[in-house]
Amino acid sequence: MSDNPVGTRDGFAIGARELLARAAAAELRAYKGLMVAVDDFFLPEEARLDEHSRAELAALLRSLVETVEGEIREHAVRLLTGRGESALVVALIEPGAPVLTRLWNSGLLRDGELMAELVARVGQEMLGAALPMSAPDDPERPSLINRFVQHPDRVVAASAMAVLIAESRRRTSPDTGQYQSELPAELHHKLVWWTAAALRERVAEPNEALDQVLCDAAQRSLSAYDEGDRLEAAAMRFAAAIDAQPGELAGMFAEALGDRRIVLFIALLGHALGVPYALARDLVLDPASERLWLALRALEIGREGVAQIGYALSEADPRRDLEKFADTLDTIAAIAPAEARAALAPLKLDPDYRAALIALERGGAK
Template identity: 60%
Template structure:
């Protein structure tokens, strides 16, 4: 056998060994999937939307970092490397997935919440308005005499428009919280470095400088205050609804298919950030949401209207169970509801540490 044959045999053996490991990994995943509880399993619509969102956001960062790094290299006498960057290649998402980076709990919590919130926009039932001549909620708020409220309403409409546009075309921004955006930018820069390091040769230091400069530019340009969720929180703070004003605002926000504002109104009133309130609102069990609404002194009729709308929009919710518990929810004194939510309202980092300790105790 000549050297070429020996080399081919070695490669075949290596591929077979790798295939053996992949087959074992697939078996482990299949077993985990089989025993996964139905309520913990993602439905196909959510899974597909999550995949599209993740690919779009990573792609947006990759495009921004690659283009700027290529421009920098072209001006720094590294034109071949610049051309290689411009030519592109396989999406870096594949490398981030294989490295396990996108299994990041904070990132996936944000993306899953965002996807489910966006799905809810189109799934909420269409309600006939009580007054057909009355303008929509945000249209009225834009005309509000308080300029802080009107400006916040306009900002929310602009943010909603950008979010909807991302579904029709590749986004130019991630719309992520700053910390997660920064994390994603550096992951992408490192993956690009890995892809081109072997062929960069003496230009490797120039590649590193260009990628770092491009990443820093992306980090500096990111403004999390433009996010849809941030805009909704600013409007909720501007409205600063009292207990007797909150119930109709919540009901109208859902009727207008604006779950981001619905969540923000609850978050501002109870003292949570948008992500925590979103998790409570989107939880199909609903128990925490009903307690939050009672802690905010929302009346029975409004809770029933909210529960019905959410149940119609989310097939994971059980309307019969909600109907059976409605009387108990309505009978819960606000003070007792607030006491039951005491741990939920602790500082988020403190609560996260407590949850981490709890997970460790159960392993």
């Protein structure tokens, strides 16, 4: 017989409550998992990310979070070490739940703008890598961007060199310590503060000193970040510097794609249309491509130029139907440039206004 039957019963009661709570949590977890599976099942095939895209997106997200985490943690540890806060230093550097896992579980990474940027960036990189290489007519002739590096106009030459530097930085592995998030400033700002907050949770008993240090480290990361260093921004400055004229555009488009520089192609298109890079990227990544064909005709790109671009993109993107494109090529070429410009006029409206119009349409009936 037990010497303390009351204590034993209490122990069993506590254990039972814990078990019931875990069972309830498991039921909710199973339900949520089922709903995710159902949503995935009913997704149209064209909207579903393929396995390669999912893997690339996961790798990009991991590298971004780990880069920002390492930057903030390193500076915070340095500040805490200088202040003799050894216990807080140990808490920050000892192994624990990864910041990425915490942000993932919190739902913060479901941010629509962040994921839209990352999905587009992954799509852009995959499309560029898959573009068919085209040998130049003159093997001795440098690539498009390298020719402009040697341009006598210093502004043009500097902008071309900036593109090459940004390309190199984009290819840098996160392990080198030179990697940057290369996110638009607003998204980088969000990621920095989310990461700082997640690092705070690693400390069992956070205090004012830790909060101040993490804020200082986050502010330092933000002040050192320059959105203008992004590859996309550098490419847009280059496109503005050369300001290709209508008769030059078709050749430059073909060269950019032949060099597998999809960012440069998008930047040239965006500058010529007078729209932001992100919008031009949307036109290029859309496998249906109707707006892209209109854009090319608005820029007075002829049948041959449209054919070259359509063929290159179809070869690089398995979602595009090359035979369907070939069947509609004559129809595309027959569109009058003025008619195409009129159809694309809404793209040049204020981005916030356009976003409001789209949001209103999503809202349903009037």
